[in-house]
Amino acid sequence: MPSFEELLNTAQQKYQELSSGDTPWIRIGTAVCGHAAGSDDVINAISAELEKRGLQANISPVGCIGLCYAEPIVDIVKAGQPRVFFKNVSVDQVPELVDSYLVNNQIPREMALAYSGESSVDGVPSLDSLPMWKHQVRVAMRNCGEIDPTDIYQYIARGGYAALNKAISRMDPSEVVKEVQDSGLRGRGGAAFSTGTKWSFLVGSPGPTKYILCNCEEGDPGAYNDKGILESDPHTLVEGTILAGYATGASNGVVFIRHGHEGPIDRAQKAIDDCYELGLLGDNILGSEFSFHMEVSLTGESYVAGEETALMESVEGKRAMPRFRPPFPAQSGVWGLPTNINNIKTLSYVPEIISKGGEWFSNIGIERSKGTAILCISGNITRPGMIEVPMGITLKEIMEDVAGDAPGGHKLKFLQTGGPLGGVLSASEIDIPLDFEAMAQAGAILGSGGIIAADDRACAVDMTRLLIAFCQYESCGKCFPCRLGMTNLIEILERICKFESRPDDLALMRSVGQNMAGASLCGHGQLGWNPVQSALKFFPEEFEEHMEQKICRTGQCDGLMITPQRTRSRWTSAQPLELRI
Amino acid sequence: MSALSEDLRDKITDALVNKNAKTVTVLSSLLAVEDELGYIPPRAIELVALYTKSTINDVWGVASFYTNFRFTPPGEHVVEICWGPTCHLLGARGILKSTLDSLGLSEEGDTADKKVSLKYSTCLGACSQGPVVHVDGKMISPQSIGRTDGSALVDKISGMISDVENGKSQ
Ligand SMILES: Cc1cc2nc3c(=O)[nH]c(=O)nc-3n(C[C@H](O)[C@H](O)[C@H](O)COP(=O)(O)O)c2cc1C
Ligand code: SF4
Ligand code: FES
Numbered sequence: 001m002p003s004f005e006e007l008l009n010t011a012q013q014k015y016q017e018l019s020s021g022d023t024p025w026i027r028i029g030t031a032v033c034g035h036a037a038g039s040d041d042v043i044n045a046i047s048a049e050l051e052k053r054g055l056q057a058n059i060s061p062v063g064c065i066g067l068c069y070a071e072p073i074v075d076i077v078k079a080g081q082p083r084v085f086f087k088n089v090s091v092d093q094v095p096e097l098v099d100s101y102l103v104n105n106q107i108p109r110e111m112a113l114a115y116s117g118e119s120s121v122d123g124v125p126s127l128d129s130l131p132m133w134k135h136q137v138r139v140a141m142r143n144c145g146e147i148d149p150t151d152i153y154q155y156i157a158r159g160g161y162a163a164l165n166k167a168i169s170r171m172d173p174s175e176v177v178k179e180v181q182d183s184g185l186r187g188r189g190g191a192a193f194s195t196g197t198k199w200s201f202l203v204g205s206p207g208p209t210k211y212i213l214c215n216c217e218e219g220d221p222g223a224y225n226d227k228g229i230l231e232s233d234p235h236t237l238v239e240g241t242i243l244a245g246y247a248t249g250a251s252n253g254v255v256f257i258r259h260g261h262e263g264p265i266d267r268a269q270k271a272i273d274d275c276y277e278l279g280l281l282g283d284n285i286l287g288s289e290f291s292f293h294m295e296v297s298l299t300g301e302s303y304v305a306g307e308e309t310a311l312m313e314s315v316e317g318k319r320a321m322p323r324f325r326p327p328f329p330a331q332s333g334v335w336g337l338p339t340n341i342n343n344i345k346t347l348s349y350v351p352e353i354i355s356k357g358g359e360w361f362s363n364i365g366i367e368r369s370k371g372t373a374i375l376c377i378s379g380n381i382t383r384p385g386m387i388e389v390p391m392g393i394t395l396k397e398i399m400e401d402v403a404g405d406a407p408g409g410h411k412l413k414f415l416q417t418g419g420p421l422g423g424v425l426s427a428s429e430i431d432i433p434l435d436f437e438a439m440a441q442a443g444a445i446l447g448s449g450g451i452i453a454a455d456d457r458a459c460a461v462d463m464t465r466l467l468i469a470f471c472q473y474e475s476c477g478k479c480f481p482c483r484l485g486m487t488n489l490i491e492i493l494e495r496i497c498k499f500e501s502r503p504d505d506l507a508l509m510r511s512v513g514q515n516m517a518g519a520s521l522c523g524h525g526q527l528g529w530n531p532v533q534s535a536l537k538f539f540p541e542e543f544e545e546h547m548e549q550k551i552c553r554t555g556q557c558d559g560l561m562i563t564p565q566r567t568r569s570r571w572t573s574a575q576p577l578e579l580r581i
Numbered sequence: 582m583s584a585l586s587e588d589l590r591d592k593i594t595d596a597l598v599n600k601n602a603k604t605v606t607v608l609s610s611l612l613a614v615e616d617e618l619g620y621i622p623p624r625a626i627e628l629v630a631l632y633t634k635s636t637i638n639d640v641w642g643v644a645s646f647y648t649n650f651r652f653t654p655p656g657e658h659v660v661e662i663c664w665g666p667t668c669h670l671l672g673a674r675g676i677l678k679s680t681l682d683s684l685g686l687s688e689e690g691d692t693a694d695k696k697v698s699l700k701y702s703t704c705l706g707a708c709s710q711g712p713v714v715h716v717d718g719k720m721i722s723p724q725s726i727g728r729t730d731g732s733a734l735v736d737k738i739s740g741m742i743s744d745v746e747n748g749k750s751q
Binding site for chain 2: 032033035036037038041068069071072088090218219220221222223224227259260261295296297298299300301302303314315316317318319320376377378379380384385386416420450452454455458463466467470473474476560562563564565
């Protein structure tokens, strides 16, 4: 196996050749946002055009740079020219792009999004000056859109696996835990628990087999940052997980992803395979005494599978239903063995924390909430995308400076944050800092970082119904406060949206919601009342209008509600099962 | 045993033995079968039980829990439409409605002629490009079809879906 120095040399050499621009280097966004925008067709068109003209270029599929509104993005580096990003490139524009820029060194300005580098380009803004780039501090997302996620050498050339090498050769495992503790890093999966403290629970558990689970279930509609990181820079997660394993004395890592998301699955698998090949995973990593193994585990469609104990059931191949606690995962987790579970974003911060030190990380952000937040912004805004901003920045700054106005002159009405178990936050209340506690106090949680903006065309009651329809559909059914409570809530909300509510419906919802919050087994039922409660807090008059005056001011509640059938197994009724044993 | 059912058995066995995950479980085995066949035939429930040394009840319990599993062959084309909150705000309801109408369905499911299976998705993960639709493994968005105005998109996507239905685009 090569030593780390040998790997680094090879990587730097390859990267130098690629980025010098002697042969143009064309990077194209191929994360899910790129795919949805048509990047596959654009790649094919570019390859065909190059071949037709007999031109040479290195084409790298990259992940998501975060400027999703501009996808498909084509980013070109060529000798003697600045690096230029072209936006919303369509197949029809490819011949012109190749002709002007690759052949004639002319930048087609109307297609250009930005340039980056020393020399400026007339009439084209620099990447740093774009509204969406403003405020960004990239730690976990440092490589997103920069490197080919399927090429481990590009990751190494940009500083990858140096943290692992440093930890293994120069740090005691306890120092790694301490560094993470000092960084103030808190979990980014929802509960915001101190990562260093969580790791220290696992340190004390007996080995030799202990698990690190990386949670990429990411069922929250409106959140795509976990999958985004796996698609754009899977090695930062793999390195973070190996470091977690080293720090806690764990032997195995499992990346848990929902079946059907091929981009993140294939790229995570490729990253793991490449690490085995180069001696960064397996026995005696980088020639040391430390051994660690990793694999990808797929789950079926189930939102609750993201809950930590349900996830363990799913890894074991069972129905994703939460377990009772205690025993806690650090004592008895997956396969009954000591287990630590972290979100993808949480683990993706670790390599930079070990490279630059816990103190460096703790200097970003604010007192209680250190570091950055990785947010997915979508909905009625000008610039949907994925951003990494320091904690403490206000939601207002994000909406005004980064996301931009609602199209068509409409006004922002509310934000839906933290996934379906989060809440809605009225537009008048968004001058609050991005901070776990401040957000929770306002009635909307930061959760996994999804922020959905709704403008004045949206109905707050209709949105509440939609969120509860999701929660009801996804209830795993193990405990009755949630199973029956969610069904009660959706029935009442549908009545309200059809202007058929009964006088005591609000009181009934409140009582059901409070019982769910107090008596449910897992967070799904415990938090399921949140969206209704927050909507009632900010938009009581809209509920009143639906219930008393039987009107919806937005016209959204017109009786048409298209949501899945209320059962978890929707295809079963199609044919009775005939078994012959 | 008929040739057809032998063929099915071979395919299932092949998926279980050769295309399964590193750590074999009931769930990983069911996913392998679904990837291979597009659905879980009753025969697969038995074979997965045998292969993973579990009971039919266990296997059936897992298969009926996760909503991605179906138990009859899917239609020739599979259309998934996102009804998540972002897509909802950006016009998904109109796309759902006109698709249901053009397929002659009242809810998700298969068309009578088995040409199209329509499935609602809680989120396709491409919220930043919403509203999005997944047709035979390909994601479609306003950008990818060259339109950015909401209502035109609804018509365009419904049009594409009826093209799929009529076999014009494969
Ligand atoms: C219903 C439910 C769904 C959840 N889904 C996810 C998820 O998709 N991804 C995730 O990281 N955490 C999810 N969580 C939170 C996890 O239980 C757990 O707190 C988290 O993965 C821990 O990682 P962290 O400490 O790095 O935040 C979910 C929790 C609940 C109650
Ligand atoms: S609260 Fe809901 S999701 Fe959680 S265990 Fe109970 S029924 Fe299942
Ligand atoms: S809400 Fe439609 S793709 Fe996420």
